[in-house]
Amino acid sequence: MSSFGEGEGELLTLQYPKPLPMRLDRWLVAQRPEQSRARIQKFIEAGYVRVNGITGRAKTPLRQGDAVQLWMPPPEPLPYLVAQAMPLDVLFEDKHLIVINKPAGLTVHPAPGNKDGTLVNGLLHHCPNLPGIGGEMRPGIVHRLDKDTTGCIVIAKSQEALVRLQVQIQKRIASREYLAVVHGAPAGDSGTIIGAIGRHPVDRKKYAVVQDGSGRHACTHWRLVERLGAYSLLRFKLDTGRTHQIRVHCAHLGHPIVGDATYSRCRHLPVELSGQALHAVQLGLDHPISGERLVLEAPLPERFATLLRVLRGSDAPASGVPGAG
Numbered sequence: 001m002s003s004f005g006e007g008e009g010e011l012l013t014l015q016y017p018k019p020l021p022m023r024l025d026r027w028l029v030a031q032r033p034e035q036s037r038a039r040i041q042k043f044i045e046a047g048y049v050r051v052n053g054i055t056g057r058a059k060t061p062l063r064q065g066d067a068v069q070l071w072m073p074p075p076e077p078l079p080y081l082v083a084q085a086m087p088l089d090v091l092f093e094d095k096h097l098i099v100i101n102k103p104a105g106l107t108v109h110p111a112p113g114n115k116d117g118t119l120v121n122g123l124l125h126h127c128p129n130l131p132g133i134g135g136e137m138r139p140g141i142v143h144r145l146d147k148d149t150t151g152c153i154v155i156a157k158s159q160e161a162l163v164r165l166q167v168q169i170q171k172r173i174a175s176r177e178y179l180a181v182v183h184g185a186p187a188g189d190s191g192t193i194i195g196a197i198g199r200h201p202v203d204r205k206k207y208a209v210v211q212d213g214s215g216r217h218a219c220t221h222w223r224l225v226e227r228l229g230a231y232s233l234l235r236f237k238l239d240t241g242r243t244h245q246i247r248v249h250c251a252h253l254g255h256p257i258v259g260d261a262t263y264s265r266c267r268h269l270p271v272e273l274s275g276q277a278l279h280a281v282q283l284g285l286d287h288p289i290s291g292e293r294l295v296l297e298a299p300l301p302e303r304f305a306t307l308l309r310v311l312r313g314s315d316a317p318a319s320g321v322p323g324a325g
Helices: 026-033 037-044 118-126 157-171 247-253 301-312
Strands: 009-017 050-052 067-072 090-094 097-104 151-157 175-183 190-194 195-199 205-211 220-226 233-239 279-284 294-296
Touching: 026 037, 026 050, 026 067, 037 067, 067 220, 090 294, 097 118, 151 157, 157 279, 175 247, 175 301, 190 247, 195 247, 220 247, 220 301, 233 247
Parallel strands: 151 279
Antiparallel strands: 009 067, 050 067, 090 097, 097 151, 175 233, 175 279, 190 220, 195 205, 220 233, 279 294
16 A cells, blocks of 8 residues: 555545544444454554544544544455355345355354365355455354354345444344253243353353453343253344353253253263254344345254154153253
């Protein structure tokens, strides 16, 4: 870039409207929700942000009326992010978005040590114009599902659709509902689990409900669908979307999800499962361009349906109940 705001990229000009001051990096993240805070901070460190014509710093306090310019260069090419043909169960698609019924065992986006064979690789083959939307290794990804969680996931096919869909997730305009089979029987027919989720204090590869202020607010609503002997079928609705949220909250409740090797001690299952019996059954959202309300449902995968048939056909074995969640 020879001069600020010239060349390929996007120049965004904003005005800070609030009466109280706020850090530059925090405010910019709120204005560009498709960008991570770390990425915004990299833009600032590179000199791509100016406040009233002066190069800003991450902690620069913004005051009402300040003019902020953000220069975003085009995403760096990722030569290993390759398009790969794979079968995709498409629930809905137009030129702005696509909704997939994700199978178990499929990772959503590449990560260190897992650079191909992901949903993103398959989407790049299916949607040739996807690269660059959202940048880095998650082009078009609005939200994610764990590798072994199945069901509805929406992907944006344009930058405008990405930003508007992410805002819907943040403001709860979009609704996400899940089905899961859990160990035991929760008290009552419905409830709400509120507990901040953060890294597990001992096992850093896991998450947990934490009380030390290090976690992020998380809220999960649940409703009993069916009692199945020593198990229960529950339906969940999320207010927030933290990593492993339903899995962590169920374990915290004392009723971990069947097949969840990370958060359940139980290894004696009614049927053989490759992962947790958790399915994103319904996704509701306003179309990011037309505004039309879309409600999409993903049929249960065969392994989940088989588990329900077995549990309905006979009393669940007592050995399937974990000792202490």
